[in-house]
Amino acid sequence: MKQLKYSAIAIALISTLAACGGSGSDDTTPTPVDDKFEFAATEMITNLTDDVIVSGYASLATKGEEMLLATQTLVSNKTQANLLAAQEAWKAARLPWEQGESHIFGPVDSLGIDPHLDSWPLNTTDLTTVLASNAGFDAETIKGWNDDVQGFHTMEYLLFGDGVADNEKAIAELTQAESEYLMGLAEVFRDYTKTLDDAWQVSHDGSGKAYGELVKTPGSEGNTFYSSQVGVIEELINGMIGIVDEVGNGKIADPFGTSAATADTSKVESQYSWNSLTDFSDNIIGVRNVYQGELTGAADKQGIIDFVKAADEVLALRVGSEIDDAIIKIKAISGSNNMPFRQAISDAEGRVRVQTAVDALTKLQTSLESDVLPLLSKWKV
Amino acid sequence: MKTKLSLLAICVAGFNSHYAFAAPDPVKLQQAIAKQELELKQLKKDLAELAAQQNVQREEQKKQAKVIEVAKQEATESKFSKFSFKSYGSVNYTSDEYYQNVQDTTPERRGRFDLERIVTEFGYQFNDEWDMEVEIEYEHGGTGAALEYDGFDEFGEFESEIEAGGEVMIEKAQLRYRPSDAFGVKFGNIHLPIGLSSILHKPDQYLTVLRHRSEAAVLPAVWNETGVGVFGEVANFHYQAQVVSGLNSEYFRTYDWVASGHQKRFEHVNADDLAYAVRLDYGSFKEGSAIGVAYYYGNTSGNRHKSNKVSGDGTVSILALSGAYVQGPWILRGQYLNGTLSDSDAITQANKTTPGLKPGNFAQLGSKSEAFFVEAGFDLTDFTSIPLTVFANIDYSNPLAEVETGTATKRYENTWTSVGVNYFPIPEIVIKAEAGRQQVAVAAIPDTNFFALGVGYQFSL
Numbered sequence: 001m002k003q004l005k006y007s008a009i010a011i012a013l014i015s016t017l018a019a020c021g022g023s024g025s026d027d028t029t030p031t032p033v034d035d036k037f038e039f040a041a042t043e044m045i046t047n048l049t050d051d052v053i054v055s056g057y058a059s060l061a062t063k064g065e066e067m068l069l070a071t072q073t074l075v076s077n078k079t080q081a082n083l084l085a086a087q088e089a090w091k092a093a094r095l096p097w098e099q100g101e102s103h104i105f106g107p108v109d110s111l112g113i114d115p116h117l118d119s120w121p122l123n124t125t126d127l128t129t130v131l132a133s134n135a136g137f138d139a140e141t142i143k144g145w146n147d148d149v150q151g152f153h154t155m156e157y158l159l160f161g162d163g164v165a166d167n168e169k170a171i172a173e174l175t176q177a178e179s180e181y182l183m184g185l186a187e188v189f190r191d192y193t194k195t196l197d198d199a200w201q202v203s204h205d206g207s208g209k210a211y212g213e214l215v216k217t218p219g220s221e222g223n224t225f226y227s228s229q230v231g232v233i234e235e236l237i238n239g240m241i242g243i244v245d246e247v248g249n250g251k252i253a254d255p256f257g258t259s260a261a262t263a264d265t266s267k268v269e270s271q272y273s274w275n276s277l278t279d280f281s282d283n284i285i286g287v288r289n290v291y292q293g294e295l296t297g298a299a300d301k302q303g304i305i306d307f308v309k310a311a312d313e314v315l316a317l318r319v320g321s322e323i324d325d326a327i328i329k330i331k332a333i334s335g336s337n338n339m340p341f342r343q344a345i346s347d348a349e350g351r352v353r354v355q356t357a358v359d360a361l362t363k364l365q366t367s368l369e370s371d372v373l374p375l376l377s378k379w380k381v
Numbered sequence: 382m383k384t385k386l387s388l389l390a391i392c393v394a395g396f397n398s399h400y401a402f403a404a405p406d407p408v409k410l411q412q413a414i415a416k417q418e419l420e421l422k423q424l425k426k427d428l429a430e431l432a433a434q435q436n437v438q439r440e441e442q443k444k445q446a447k448v449i450e451v452a453k454q455e456a457t458e459s460k461f462s463k464f465s466f467k468s469y470g471s472v473n474y475t476s477d478e479y480y481q482n483v484q485d486t487t488p489e490r491r492g493r494f495d496l497e498r499i500v501t502e503f504g505y506q507f508n509d510e511w512d513m514e515v516e517i518e519y520e521h522g523g524t525g526a527a528l529e530y531d532g533f534d535e536f537g538e539f540e541s542e543i544e545a546g547g548e549v550m551i552e553k554a555q556l557r558y559r560p561s562d563a564f565g566v567k568f569g570n571i572h573l574p575i576g577l578s579s580i581l582h583k584p585d586q587y588l589t590v591l592r593h594r595s596e597a598a599v600l601p602a603v604w605n606e607t608g609v610g611v612f613g614e615v616a617n618f619h620y621q622a623q624v625v626s627g628l629n630s631e632y633f634r635t636y637d638w639v640a641s642g643h644q645k646r647f648e649h650v651n652a653d654d655l656a657y658a659v660r661l662d663y664g665s666f667k668e669g670s671a672i673g674v675a676y677y678y679g680n681t682s683g684n685r686h687k688s689n690k691v692s693g694d695g696t697v698s699i700l701a702l703s704g705a706y707v708q709g710p711w712i713l714r715g716q717y718l719n720g721t722l723s724d725s726d727a728i729t730q731a732n733k734t735t736p737g738l739k740p741g742n743f744a745q746l747g748s749k750s751e752a753f754f755v756e757a758g759f760d761l762t763d764f765t766s767i768p769l770t771v772f773a774n775i776d777y778s779n780p781l782a783e784v785e786t787g788t789a790t791k792r793y794e795n796t797w798t799s800v801g802v803n804y805f806p807i808p809e810i811v812i813k814a815e816a817g818r819q820q821v822a823v824a825a826i827p828d829t830n831f832f833a834l835g836v837g838y839q840f841s842l
Contacts (some may be wrong), residue, residue, distance in 0.1 A: 110736040119742060126826045133788035141786045143733070144726045146635065148483055148742040218503040265482040324722040 005379075025254045036380040039310035041229045044293065044302040048236065049215045051301060052289050056100045057197045062092035064186075064193035065119050069154075071186040075179045082169045086182075088355030091275060093189075094152065095302075098279050103239040106211045106225075107199035115147045116192050120269050122157055123148035131177045137184035139191060150185050156272045163272035163342070230376055237376075240287045241368045247283050248361030251276075256354055257346050263345040276341035283328045284361075288323045288352060304372070311375045319372060322364045329357040431664065438697075463506040469583045469839035470499035473590055477819075478829035481741075481833055488829050496522040497591075497835075499590075506690025511568075515554045521547035550645070552605050555797030561613075568609040572620045574660035575677050577703050577716045579603045581666060588712065588756045588772040592741045592835065595752040598636070598778035599718055600677075600699060601643035607650060610658075619662040621671075627656040629694040630681040632696045632726045633737065636793055637744040638720065638750045638780035641698050653683035656697075666714075669707040676700055682724070686809070690731035712758035712770065720750040726785040749783035758803070774817070794822035799831075810838050 050282055070089035074082045097117065100108070108114050110248020126149050158178045161169040177254035204211035211225075218226035226232050255267040270276045287293055333344050333353045344350030413728060428596045456462060475496045478488035497520070504514040525544030530537060553572055559565035572579045573602040576596045581587055608625030628642035629651060640671050642648040655789045656679025664671030681695040682688065703716040722728075758772035779794040799817025806812070813835040 105391050111734065112733060112739060115739075115741060116733070123483040123484045123742070123790075124791075125483070126792060128825075129788055129790050129823075144729045144745065144785075145787060146742045146745045146790075147733075264481075264485075266486075267482065 003248040016082060027359050031223050035378050036256055037311040037375075037378060039307050040074075041307065044304070044306055046216050047293055047301045048290060048303060049212050051294065051298075052303075052347060053100070053103055053215075054200050054212050055192075056286075056289075060093065060096040060100065060194040061137065061190075061197035063089070064190040068092050068186040068190045070182075071179070071183040074268075075183050078171055078179065083159070083169065083171050083174060084215055087273070087341075090155055090159055091154075091273070091278075092333040093193075094270070094279065095273060095282055097152070098282035099286035099289060101283050102243045102290050103236065104242065104336055105235050105239055106215070107204055108196055110204075111195065111199060113192050113196050115151075116151065117189065118153070119147040119151050120152040120153050121148070124157070127154060127157065131175070131181060137181045139184055142184050142188050143191075152189075153270070155182055155185050155189070156270065156275075160273040163274060167274035167340070176298045178195070193231050200295060207343065228381065230379070230381060232305070233307060233378055233379075234373075236290055237368065238251050238306070240290055241285060241365060241373070243283050244361055244365045246366060247280050247330075248358050251280060251283075252341075252354060252358055252361075254340075256351070256358070260346050260348065260351060263351075265345070266344045268342045268345070270313060271340075271342045274340035274342070277330060277333055280341075280367050282359075283325050284323060284327045284330060284364075287364075288327065291320065291323055307379075309374060310372075311378060315367075315371055319364070319367050322356070326357070326364050329353075329360040333357055385633060398411070409724065428756070438484075465506070466545055467502040467503040467841040468500060468502075468841070469837065471497045471835055471837035473497050473833060473835040475591070475831065475833045477831045480826075484532070485828060486825065494842070502553070510560050511556070511558055513554075513556045516552040517549070519547065519549050519550045523547050525547050552603060563615050564611065564613040566609065566611050570605055570607050571610055571623065571625070573604040573606055573623065573625060573658050573677070575604055575649045575658055575675050575699060575701050575713070576600055576602070576718070577666065577701075579605075581714075582841045584813075584835070585803075585808075585811050585839060586667070587714075588758045588774075588801070588803055588813075589774050589799070590813045590835035591717075591800065593754045593756075594778055594795070595754045595776040595778040596716070596718065597640065598793075599638045599640060599750045599752045599780050601640050604643070607652075608654070608655070617664060619660075619665060621658070621660040621738075623658045625656050626650045626652050627660060627679040627684050628653040628681045628697060629684040629686075629736055630691065631685050631687070631732060631745050633681075633722075633728060634740060635667075635745050635747075635781055638747055639681075639722065644684065650688070653688075654694075656680075656739050664705075666705050670705055670721070672704045672757040674700075674702055685731075687735050689730075690735060691724060691727050694722040695728055697721075708761055710760040712760070712772070713756070714755065715755040717753040718751065720745060722748055722750075745784065746780070747779075747781040747783060747789065748785045750778075750780045751782045752778035768805040770805075771800070772803065773800045774798070774815075779798040779822075791822035792826070796820045796822075797831075801833075809840050812836050 003225075014196050067086070067089040070086040072080070074086045104114060104310065123146070126146070129368065130145070130149055148188070158174075158181065159169065159175065160167050179216050199205075200212045203209065214223050214225045215232055217223060218228050219233050226235075251269055257263045264272065268276055270279045286297060289303075291304045293301045293305065305316050305320055308319065333339075333341060333350065335344070335350065335353060339350055341354075344354055426798065462679040474492065474780045475495065475654065476490060476492040480486070480488050499519045500516060502514065502516040504512060515568060522545055524547045527544050528539050528543050529542050531540055534540075551570060553570055555567045555569035557565055557567040574580060578592050578596050579602075580680065582592065606625035606627075608623055610621055610623030611627070612619070613622045616621075628639055629644050630639075630642055632641045632643075632646070633639050634641050646780070656677060658675065658677045660673060660675035662671050662673035666673065677697065677699040679697055682691045682693060682699055685691060697720065699718060699720040700715060701718050702783045703825050704714070706713040725748040726838050729744050729746050732738050732740045755775040756772060756774040758770045761767065761769045761771065774797075777795070779791075781789045781793045783789055797817055797819050801813060801815030801817075804812045813833075814828070815833045815835075817832075818828050818830050
């Protein structure tokens, strides 16, 4: 009888202890914590590398080749039509480059290709000196000069004129020196874009693996760049944050100033071709490419959105719509009369539209920084 | 003493006179004799006392002489007599106009305070032939970084904080062996005698507020390298010859030619390419009038970390001519620098394509560089009671005087012209003011005006 009582008490005690065990810190078999989520990232990383990044650089290299051809045609046959074709070739090359700024890590940074292609502002004073010297403009020589007299914006200046009153240039205004220098620049440009493309597809340093392979196989033997998938996803998200920050707080904010009086058109990128708003929206479209996992209009594939969805469906859709919203707001800066950005920052109504776009970008940046990036620590790798 | 002797004399005289004129009266005589005997006794006692006193004094003098002797000996043997300490420094206020970017043609004005440098230098004379010197420089207020704990951040966070900008560095650390005036050897971290500012770097040794900008735009200011050199003075000729560590062309940049190639960034200095420096002066720049010539020669490619990027030697050669005329109220100093760099295009190309170097828009290098300055001062002490020197100065530099291919931009061709005053409230302190104009050789870039105030000190123990 007594024995039974003791056993009953013992059982009761044990069961009570066991019930408490769940919250005990010394428990050896933890139940899964609620805030961790599972996601298999391999497919997403592979897709983003091949179908977004590498295909973008391949497209850039192709467009670089086409631009060289267009400038060669222009030099051999100076007609207005050929000048227009060269201008279009420039804009066509600008698109994959600007979209690619949403992932400006890897060879484009380490090989110093970004400044070679896209130095801004252009050094117009030195450019005048270069053109006046009228020496033979071969690609190898040009590569030895400073970055601020070559790349996209130098070519833009030669193709479109100074951009103050309009973004059109008559073929009569194009001097022989200008067209020859343009051709040399296009060749340098083609060489760099090819180097960049090869770095991702063939070898990142001339002897090692292709950079694309390194991104796709984090933690593999001899991969000193990425030790885990966490690192790759972090790089991708930071790349998105980086460009949103640059567009909102740099490319737009610097020339925008605090009022129409302090607006500074000299700081507007792509001002000669009046292509600035296209640049900015392409930058954010580049963010959308990485986020959605496919280029606009292509079949749905895995992107960062799927990683976010695995953790928080609502957040995933919210960020998606914030990206779309930012793109729309940037495009809306041109208003109803197709005003270029360099004019919009000095115009009262234009400034309101610019501010709206900046606000949309700030909102997106906050979401990426404080909602998306922290998910990495909640990801059950 | 004297008084006592005179008393004695008077007494003796008195006694004689007494004896001569008084009638002899035995009783009186006895009394007088007794009295005199008493006086004599007293006198003897006094004399003895005096002698004793003199002895004591002599003893004391001897003692004092001994103390002085010992003190003198101690002074020569003291550790501190062999120790020397010097210091100099300067604080400046500058107001310059600057451009936001290469497109900008409307400059903005920016005023700045700068605790430019505080230098402490100590030395020790081991014996007549061997000595050492170490110079420690604190630039822009030193440096500071700290790890801090922020308890208000989520779960508490350890953050690295930058507390202060600036540098602390050893500018010189040398041993010298100098058996005679005509010949000496120094080794360690030594000053190169190429630019005048490595000879005249104390605030009272140049007239401008900042050291000469022309020199800073082509070679390392107050250039110090590790190596060995011989030096000496023969019949007012001063000579120097050195073998020192070289430059690294990975860090050559358009705006200051080879100056930033000074190997300071890494803990170790690559010494695969050495450099040679010689200098010959007639007279002494530190003491007054002099003329001099200096030459620097050294390869740089071997010191690159990625040494396979440049196949050429990347030879830097610099010729420096300098002169000074300091006579009466006049101070006149000048220097001309001419440098050449071989394989400048190859180095430019290598720097542009070396991952991580990021020379930006400053990759292109001059195959030739040129710079000069002339400063002229006039001391007004003869005309006013205020110790004031007025001066005029011109600095010119062009680190991109020529390029191997194509045309050199004139953007880096700068001329600074200025006038100002140096005021010496006491010889160790100088207060300077300077106003001038900076001109860029490119016509499209407007001239800018600058103004500067500075205070400097120097002393030696």
